Amino acid sequence: xxxKTVNLYTRQNDKTxxxxxxxxxxxxxxxxxxxxxxxIAPLFMESYDWxxxxxxxxxxxxxxxxxxxxxxxxxxxxxxxxxxTVVYVLEVPQDQIIYFDDVIxxxxxxLEMLQLF
Numbered sequence: 628x629x630x631k632t633v634n635l636y637t638r639q640n641d642k643t644x645x646x647x648x649x650x651x652x653x654x655x656x657x658x659x660x661x662x663x664x665x666x667i668a669p670l671f672m673e674s675y676d677w678x679x680x681x682x683x684x685x686x687x688x689x690x691x692x693x694x695x696x697x698x699x700x701x702x703x704x705x706x707x708x709x710x711x712t713v714v715y716v717l718e719v720p721q722d723q724i725i726y727f728d729d730v731i732x733x734x735x736x737x738l739e740m741l742q743l744f
Contacts, residue, residue: 630720630721630722631720632718632719632720632721633700633718633719633721634716634717634718634719635700635716635717635719635724636699636700636702636704636705636716636717637697637698637699637705637714638705638706638707638708638712638713638715639653639712639713639715640659640663640711640712640713641711641712643713643715644713653696653715654691654692654693655692655694655695655696656693656694657672657693657694659694660675660694672694675694675695678695679693679694679695682695686722686723686724698717698719702714702716
């Protein structure tokens with residue numbers, strides 16, 4: 628039986644291209660989140676850690692994954708590319724996606740999702 632997939636969109640730092648080439652996949656390392664958010668990183672890491680633990684109860688998480696990769700279900704809602712970034716189009720098995728209404732997280736109210744692996 629063929630597995631159903633969904634196209635998802637995510638903007639990432641262009642350095643992830645090297646990780647993809649080297650390892651065949653991208654993992655959102657904690658250090659990337661910390662560098663991106665700077666002084667407020669501990670607040671985000673607390674939320675990321677909680678969400679990762681809770682999401683892993685619904686979707687199996689590889690041991691080496693420590694932080695989620697946030698994606699959009701639509702190219703229109705995906706963060707637009709800026710210098711030093713790349714937008715990936717991911718074909719993800721439907722059973723590996725957790726959808727949520729991001730109004731819970733940031734008040735904007737669009738349908739977004741989290742892909743852990």
